[in-house]
Amino acid sequence: MKHQKGVTLIDVMIAAAILGVIAAIAYPSYQVHVLKGHRSQVMADLMKVQLTLEENYTQTGSYDYSIVSANTCAFCETDTARYHISVDTTGTGMDNYKLVATPQAGNSQTNDKCGTLTLNAAGVGIATKGGNDVEGCW
Secondary structure, eight states: OOOOOSOOHHHHHHHHHHHHHHHHHHHHHHHHHHHHHHHHHHHHHHHHHHHHHHHHHHHHSSOOGGGSBTTBOTTOOSOTTTEEEEEEOOOOGGGSOEEEEEEOTTSGGGGOTTOEEEEETTSOEEEEETTEEOTTOO
16 A cells, blocks of 8 residues: 655645634734834824924924924824824913824724824823823823
């Protein structure tokens, strides 16, 4: 009797099933990691904008809000398809201005647990989603 050597169809099916289970577990974690990476980048950009605003205020006595206009920021590295950065200047005191990063519809960033990120003139960061504050984002 001769014994043939090789891989059977059952072996291939078992290997494919194991790979499928591993992929089903790993892909959601990868998605969360990507969202968190984009969120971290926009948070860093908000801090850069705030530092630039404060530096300008120290030098000239006024804030130059034009550094963020029409969703453009020359030194920001945030993907504009994921977040829109804007400045709200309607407040007073520590809310003299608020830098707002709004997740854009049409991509998965709207699924991020932290939602809209806000950084006020005092350097206090707030995350809100669905009208509620979200803890643990800043």
